[in-house]
Amino acid sequence: MKKHIYKAKQPDDKGYIKYTDEENAIWGELYKRQMPIVEGRACQAFLDGLDILGLNEHRIPQCKEVSERLQKLTGWSVAPVEALISFEEFYGLLANKVFPAASFIRIPEHIDYLPEPDIFHEVFGHCPALTDPDFANFTQAFGKIGLKADPKDRARLARLYWYTAEFGLMDGPQGTRVYGAGILSSKAETIYALESELPERRAFNMLEALRMPYRYDIMQTLYFVINDFRTLYEMVEQDLLTLLEDAKALGNLERDLTEPEELIDLRTC
Ligand SMILES: [Fe+2]
Secondary structure, three states, X not given: OOOOOOOOOOOOOOOOOOOOHHHHHHHHHHHHXXXXXXXXXXXHHHHHHHHHHOOOOOOOOOHHHHHHHHHHHHOOEEEEEOOOOOHHHHHHHHHOOEXXXXXXXXXXXXXXXXXXXOHHHHHHHHHHHHHOXXXXXXXXXXXXXXXXXXXXXXXXXXXXXXXXXXXXXXEEOOEEEEOOHHHHOOHHHHHHHHHOOOOEEXXXXXXXXXXXXXXXXXXXXXXXXXXXXXXXXXXXHHHHXXXXXXXXXXXXXXXXXXXXXXXXXXXXX
8 A cells, every 4th residue: 555645634723623424434433343352352451441531433532532531540641643753752742641643544445454553543542551550651651761762772762662552462360462552453463463373472571672673564473472561661660771772782683574475364354
């Protein structure tokens, strides 16, 4: 598919974005289809967060409404942004407990897969976990470290976000569950990440994650598994800047990033 065919939707002076009936219908289709998929596969904090945010199938939620619910719990808010923002802006917003959200929604032809984040990914995928205090603290701490880091190291640091907030798995009393938004906003990847024999699931190691290149445009072939959000937050607070230096000194880990053929077929299921 062509990239960047989407344009950000602009909010009015009251912060509301007007979506068409067709756009609301796409949201409804995605929502109705994904709810039974995440049940039993997403971690409990995400499922609880979905309830708290009160999303529904009828229309695309407004960032303002989601912010009001998040504010009460963890002090976070969601702000519509242009599709592409700089690392500096990204880390700065997270450090200030603002989640930057793309405001457009995918077109029907891209219902199963698009490599850019849309509002379904941002709000359905990311926002439920931000109701959890430990996950919210982790995200803010990550943003603060991103601002402190040398600008040259910010892309490497973003790998940590990739392997956690976007594509993280978590072990728990009910087995392995998903908390990463990149997985939870995709029907195919939510099933594949837990049930396929293809991807590797490896215990989370922050240094390894910082050294591990990735492809943004395919279903992942490696997932890191954390134990819980509290431990993740503590690790970031204690060690992240030091480990970022170590990762830079050690360099990237070798990794074959070719897309396995089996994955190309899975994309459209
Ligand atoms: Fe994302």
